[in-house]
Amino acid sequence: MGYLTDKFFNHTVKARHVTFILTLSKWILWGSIIGIVVGTTSALLINLNDFLTDVREANHFTLFFLPLGGIVIGYIYMYYGKGSRKGNDLILEHIHHGQGEVPLRMGPIVFICTFITHLFGGSTGREGAAIQMGASISEGVNRLLKINKIDRRILIISGVSGGFGSAFGAPIAGTIFGMEAISIGKTKYEALIPCFVASFVGHYVATAWGIQHEHFTIKNIPDINTINLIKVVGLSIIFGFTSVVYSQLRHEIKTLSDKYLKNLMLRAFVGGIILIGLTYLIGSRDYLGRGLPMVERAFEGDVPTFAFLGKIVFTAITMGTGFRGGEVIPLFFMGATLGNTLSTIVGLPTSFLAAVGMIAVFSGAANVPISAFLFSLEIFDGQGMSYFFIACLISFIFSGHHGIYAAQKIYEPKSRMLNLPAGKSIKSIEEDQ
Incomplete structure (x- = not known):
């Protein structure tokens, strides 16, 4: 009886170790794929964004095309958006409830519409586009590799982390951002490994493409009293x-x-x-x-x-x-x-x-x-x-x-x-x- 118990215990421990190694390997692989693609698209986003900003500032008349640019953006989301007009909120709804499938077209659409907005003077940043592109890319990996429902949500979160980390050159913050931003009062630490990998890989890939992120200098810090x-x-x-x-x-x-x-x-x-x-x-x-x-x-x-x-x-x-x-x-x-x-x-x-x-x-x-x-x-x-x-x-x-x-x-x-x-x-x- 003791022999059978020990055998069963050893088999259970071995199975647990195998599951750990396989799951860890999958998450590292998937996070790396997401990070490489997200880092590349973020680099393209930042470079084109900077270029369009220079064009706008050198040609003040472009502001008068902002309403026409708005019409184009509205047309794209009305007839080709397929639910992606909700933007970041669609991603959060999908993570929480499985509602609102993340369309693969979300990434390209927000990519184009962000450029239109920046070229003509809309007051926005870039992380919204980077996050939506990251989620769209993650969904593409999900479908390509036929990933199960639980891991699909985790990889969507890692896409958010990869987008933030690569967009701002802050891979540590990006790792936590994907898990923290989706909800208040609960952080999905089960997504830690793929978020970490996607954020760091995305950051280093964007850097490899020549992206130099903004840095600000604090000249002096007051004494703590x-x-x-x-x-x-x-x-x-x-x-x-x-x-x-x-x-x-x-x-x-x-x-x-x-x-x-x-x-x-x-x-x-x-x-x-x-x-x-x-x-x-x-x-x-x-x-x-x-x-x-x-x-x-x-x-x-x-x-x-x-x-x-x-x-x-x-x-x-x-x-x-x-x-x-x-x-x-x-x-x-x-x-x-x-x-x-x-x-x-x-x-x-x-x-x-x-x-x-x-x-x-x-x-x-x-x-x-x-x-x-x-x-x-x-x-x-x-x-x-x-x-x-x-x-x-x-x-x-x-x-x-x-x-x-x-x-x-x-x-x-x-x-x-x-x-x-x-x-x-x-x-x-x-x-x-």
């Missing part, structure tokens, strides 16, 4: 509320567009007209496109006092009326310029507070405090990590149930203080209120 900590906590609350203002304005504009401008071509055309009008009303083109030059200026101390409000409005209209791209770089713009404005009021170094604002607004808007903190470590070489950790957590808590991803599911509320139900998406909670 009670007064400075209190200041950073208070400012992080402001940054969290700023992320709420943007998120709510963006969702409200989309809701009004859905109600009164049901035709996607007309919707984007009207959005383009409004953006042209606002550009000439304020007499500045600083709020068009990604706005990276303004982010760099924020670290030097030379930006308009209410620049963050301008970017909030321009980006909310751009995204709310159907143009394509991403929201992370505009969030960086909002946070960095607001930090710049507040630095003279609270007496903290300009570059330091621009950096804190940049990371904190991103944390609150995307509901990714850990990813945002890791991102700060990667782009600021670990400077001021204690301050960034505090800022990310505080902004995350005070942004409440709001966020840029309406389909983000709240498995558990951020805090009992918020008195929110579990298991609902941000959109459904807002609709119930």
Whole structure:
């Protein structure tokens, strides 16, 4: 009897080891494939994006084609989108419930429409396109290799990680972002290995293609003492509320567009007209496109006092009326310029507070405090990590149930203080209120 028991035990342990090795090997292989393809497409996205930005800035008349570009984008999504018009929210719905098949065409479509948006001056970033391309590529791998249902969702998450890591040159943050951004209160650590592989491979492939990511310099970090900590906590609350203002304005504009401008071509055309009008009303083109030059200026101390409000409005209209791209770089713009404005009021170094604002607004808007903190470590070489950790957590808590991803599911509320139900998406909670 003892012999049979030992034999059974040894067989079970051996089977467990074989399963571990096979699963690990598959995840490394699949993550590598996704990372190679995503890194290559991200490199192409970034290079063309930079080129189109240069074209737009050298030819100011291109702004007048923004409404026509909107018509093209609306036409593409109306007749060829096949559900992909939901963008990042479609990916989240698919991961949570298996709803809304991720179309293979999502990647090419968002790729094209992001270029149209940037060429003519829409206020967007690039990570939205990179994430959707990553998810689309992951779905292609799923279908090609006939991967089972559970692993399909895991690889979609790894595509999100690969897209973020390669788009921003932050593979550590990218690894966690894919697992953290899909929901609040639950991180899918079962996807850790493929997310890690896809993010790092994607980053190194993009780098191999010659991509050089933006880096910002913090000139000095204030001493850690009670007064400075209190200041950073208070400012992080402001940054969290700023992320709420943007998120709510963006969702409200989309809701009004859905109600009164049901035709996607007309919707984007009207959005383009409004953006042209606002550009000439304020007499500045600083709020068009990604706005990276303004982010760099924020670290030097030379930006308009209410620049963050301008970017909030321009980006909310751009995204709310159907143009394509991403929201992370505009969030960086909002946070960095607001930090710049507040630095003279609270007496903290300009570059330091621009950096804190940049990371904190991103944390609150995307509901990714850990990813945002890791991102700060990667782009600021670990400077001021204690301050960034505090800022990310505080902004995350005070942004409440709001966020840029309406389909983000709240498995558990951020805090009992918020008195929110579990298991609902941000959109459904807002609709119930």
